[in-house]
Amino acid sequence: MAHHEQSKATFPEHIRKKRNGEQLSAGEIRDFVQGVKDKTIQESQIGAMLMAIWLKGMVAEETLALTKEMMMSGEVMSWPAEWEGLMVDKHSTGGVGDKISLVLAPALAACGCKVPMISGRGLAHTGGTLDKLESIPGFNVYQSVQQLHRILEEVGCCIVGQTDNLVPADKVMYALRDVTSTVDSLPLITGSIISKKGAESLSALVLDVKFGNAALYKDLDSAKSLAQSMVTVGNSLGIRTGAVLSRMNCPIGRCVGNTLEVMESLECLKGRGPDDILELVTSLGGLLLWMIGRAGSLDEGKKVISTTLQNGAALEKFQNMMIGQGVANQIAASLCSTNADYYSILRRAHYQTELETQGHGTVLDIDGMVIAQVLHRLGAGRSKAGDPVNHSVGAELLVSLGQKVEKALLN
Structure with missing residues (x-):
C-alpha cells in the first residue's frame, strides 16, 4: 500500500x-x-x-516498456504445447473496403496454422472486422477463453472481440485517446496494437501498415516509422514480427460496407475475388507461412495460400468458423454454396441508386476517403462508441482505375 x-x-x-x-x-x-x-x-x-x-x-525503450506493461495488465493467453510455432495473426492499421482478415484467417487455418484473431470495431472512417462479421445472422464475436480454445482446436481460426480481461488498460486509454485527440501517436498506437497481439502469445505476426489519403497516415514516411516501431517492439516481445506497407487511396476490392464486404469475402473464398484482394491475402499469408518455416520462401508461401482459395479448403474453414461462432449450420452452408443467393440471408438495403457518369473519359482516381465518409454518414459506421451500425449500407464500385467511361445517352 x-x-x-x-x-x-x-x-x-x-x-x-x-x-x-x-x-x-x-x-x-x-x-x-x-x-x-x-x-x-x-x-x-x-x-x-x-x-x-x-x-x-517516446524512445524505443519507453515504447517497449509501455507495450509490455499494457500487455501484462490483463490475462496473457497460453496454448497447448503441440501448437508451438503455429500461432499466427495479422493486423491492419485500417482502410476502406479492407476485408482481408475474413479471407486470410481461414486460408491460414487451411494451411495448419492456428489464428486467434482478436479484432476491433470500425474507427472513424475505417470499417471494423467485427461489425462486418455481425452482419451474418447469428455470428457471435464474443467467445469465452474456453470457447476460443475449442474453436481453434476444431477449426483453426476464430475472429473475436477483445474480452474484458485482455489488456484492460488499453480499453481505458483507447477511449480517452479518442476524446483527447491523441489517437495518432506512434508510441500509443504501437502500445495499443502490439499489447493486444502480445497477449495472444503469438509465434508470428504480420502488420499491414496502410499509407495514402484514406489511411491513418497519409504519407509513406510516417507509415514506415509506424511499421518500424511496431516491428521493433513485436520482435522485442519475442514475436516474429514483419510488416507490409500497402497503398490505401482506392478502396480494396469493389465493395465497401459491412454486408457487401462479407459477400465479396465469400466470393474470394470461392476463388472468384478481385485481384487486389488476392494479392494482399497471398502476400500477408505467404509472409506468415515463411516466417514460421511452413514455406521455404515468400513466393512458395503465396502459392500455398492461393491454393487454399482455389480448392475450397479456406472456404470450408470459414464455414466451420461461422458455425463455431454461433451461425446456424444451414445458413453457413447456404452462404458457402457455389451459387449462393446471398440476399436470402443477408440484409439488402431498402434503397439502391446507381450513380451515372456526368461525362466521358477515363477513371484516373477513386477516392476511398470520400466513399467511406459518405457511407459513414449513411449509417455504416459510428459517430460515438456504442452507436448501432446499419449493416446493409454500402457501395459497390462498378468502374475500375484506367477504365474508359461514356456518358449515358438519354432516350
Missing part, C-alpha cells in the same frame, strides 16, 4: 517529466499503466499524460 500512496503522490511529477521531454523509467511507466487499470489516477491526469506522450514522443 505504501508504495501505491508513494506513486500516487508523484504522478504529477511523471506528467511533468514527460511534458518536459524527458525519458520515463520502466517503473514510472508501470505506475502509469497500473494506475490506469486500477483507476487510481484521475481521468484528467491520464489525458494529460497521453497528450504529453503525443507531444514529446
Whole structure:
C-alpha cells in the first residue's frame, strides 16, 4: 500500500517529466499503466499524460516498456504445447473496403496454422472486422477463453472481440485517446496494437501498415516509422514480427460496407475475388507461412495460400468458423454454396441508386476517403462508441482505375 500512496503522490511529477521531454523509467511507466487499470489516477491526469506522450514522443525503450506493461495488465493467453510455432495473426492499421482478415484467417487455418484473431470495431472512417462479421445472422464475436480454445482446436481460426480481461488498460486509454485527440501517436498506437497481439502469445505476426489519403497516415514516411516501431517492439516481445506497407487511396476490392464486404469475402473464398484482394491475402499469408518455416520462401508461401482459395479448403474453414461462432449450420452452408443467393440471408438495403457518369473519359482516381465518409454518414459506421451500425449500407464500385467511361445517352 505504501508504495501505491508513494506513486500516487508523484504522478504529477511523471506528467511533468514527460511534458518536459524527458525519458520515463520502466517503473514510472508501470505506475502509469497500473494506475490506469486500477483507476487510481484521475481521468484528467491520464489525458494529460497521453497528450504529453503525443507531444514529446517516446524512445524505443519507453515504447517497449509501455507495450509490455499494457500487455501484462490483463490475462496473457497460453496454448497447448503441440501448437508451438503455429500461432499466427495479422493486423491492419485500417482502410476502406479492407476485408482481408475474413479471407486470410481461414486460408491460414487451411494451411495448419492456428489464428486467434482478436479484432476491433470500425474507427472513424475505417470499417471494423467485427461489425462486418455481425452482419451474418447469428455470428457471435464474443467467445469465452474456453470457447476460443475449442474453436481453434476444431477449426483453426476464430475472429473475436477483445474480452474484458485482455489488456484492460488499453480499453481505458483507447477511449480517452479518442476524446483527447491523441489517437495518432506512434508510441500509443504501437502500445495499443502490439499489447493486444502480445497477449495472444503469438509465434508470428504480420502488420499491414496502410499509407495514402484514406489511411491513418497519409504519407509513406510516417507509415514506415509506424511499421518500424511496431516491428521493433513485436520482435522485442519475442514475436516474429514483419510488416507490409500497402497503398490505401482506392478502396480494396469493389465493395465497401459491412454486408457487401462479407459477400465479396465469400466470393474470394470461392476463388472468384478481385485481384487486389488476392494479392494482399497471398502476400500477408505467404509472409506468415515463411516466417514460421511452413514455406521455404515468400513466393512458395503465396502459392500455398492461393491454393487454399482455389480448392475450397479456406472456404470450408470459414464455414466451420461461422458455425463455431454461433451461425446456424444451414445458413453457413447456404452462404458457402457455389451459387449462393446471398440476399436470402443477408440484409439488402431498402434503397439502391446507381450513380451515372456526368461525362466521358477515363477513371484516373477513386477516392476511398470520400466513399467511406459518405457511407459513414449513411449509417455504416459510428459517430460515438456504442452507436448501432446499419449493416446493409454500402457501395459497390462498378468502374475500375484506367477504365474508359461514356456518358449515358438519354432516350
